[in-house]
Amino acid sequence: MGFKEQLNKIKENWLLIAIVLLLLIVVTSGSSVMRVGTSSMSKSMEYAGASYDSARYNSGYYPPTPSEGDFAPGEENRILTKSASLSAEITRGTFDTAATNLKGIIGSSKSIILSENVQKYGEPSKEYRQGSYQLKVPVEKYDTVIAQLKGLGEVKNFNENTQDITGEVLDLKTELAVEEARLVRYNKMLDDATIVQDKIQLSDKIFDQERRVAYLQEQTSQMGERVEYSTVSLYLNEKPSEYMNVALAKFSALWRTLVESVNTLFYVVFAVLPWAIAAGLVALVWKLFRRKNA
Incomplete structure (x- = not known):
């Protein structure tokens, strides 16, 4: 197949190539949006985490090291x-x-x-x-x-x-x-x-x-x-209670998590929506073009 034939083939299938590129862009943008949503969800889960009391737990006292000085080497009765x-x-x-x-x-x-x-x-x-x-x-x-x-x-x-x-x-x-x-x-x-x-x-x-x-x-x-x-x-x-760090999430924290989840869903929908509309328009043009050629 010569170069001119390949060029003609590309011209005939330009719409298909454009759709593939558009889909790649949509997938890339969707991954970015999902990362934003995941970050938002993580932050909300921090709010919903169980609260607990933390206290200092002694690990022991270490006596200071004595300073060196005249230790009276000639003295037999040590103190x-x-x-x-x-x-x-x-x-x-x-x-x-x-x-x-x-x-x-x-x-x-x-x-x-x-x-x-x-x-x-x-x-x-x-x-x-x-x-x-x-x-x-x-x-x-x-x-x-x-x-x-x-x-x-x-x-x-x-x-x-x-x-x-x-x-x-x-x-x-x-x-x-x-x-x-x-x-x-x-x-x-x-x-x-x-x-x-x-x-x-x-x-x-x-x-x-x-x-x-x-x-x-x-x-x-x-x-x-x-x-x-x-x-x-x-x-x-x-010894602290084994259940010291266990607590039910507060309703306010659960509500905040729900709101954050809904917001994340909106971010994804509104980020993908323009690309979906564009893809639909391209598909419609492609169908009209094929019907006209047929």
Whole structure:
């Protein structure tokens, strides 16, 4: 078949080719419109989704890493402090029982509760509680108390940190001894002073030195408490209801979804309608053309 014959064949079938191209354009436009409609439907389903309460769920406390310093390598009797973090999950509705058992453990071990914070979450029918406690436990009772605390519920997280504070304790004691000796010298100098100006200056120095010594004595006392007591952070978490995230969609959300669906249908219809009309006109012209040639 020559080129001229092919060209004539194309001229004879130009209307069919135009219809095929028109259908391709309609299909492409329809896909685009459906993507818009799907996006709109997704947005509406977000409105219709079940609402639920979300609450912080403790995953445990991580004690800070101690800073490095003079650890007194020549000292044989090491001074160690321990701290721990424990997170336990208990059955919903048993928080009061667990709290009572905790108070019993604290009392029997002569431990101290530094802080206590209990929060409620969820709707009344699905309510659950979470509590956080900061405890001071005597070092000789530490292992026993930790074992008892683990028995309060299912252990979800446990961290333990041991810190060597030998160098800190020795440095603090040495500094305190030096400052106390300096205070004694200042008092002796004041007793021996004969000039009024010297007495005034020495009195000011003694005042500052007494404050310095008092501060160091307080630090020494706090250091002793660190040695005598271990710090324990405890988190008690009631297990949330399995139906906490289940809720019926609100009527307003359902109505909004229906409206969005109808709007999407209108988008599709009005996007395709002009092309359908054009295709109908082309088909009508084609029939008239065929009838005329026949």
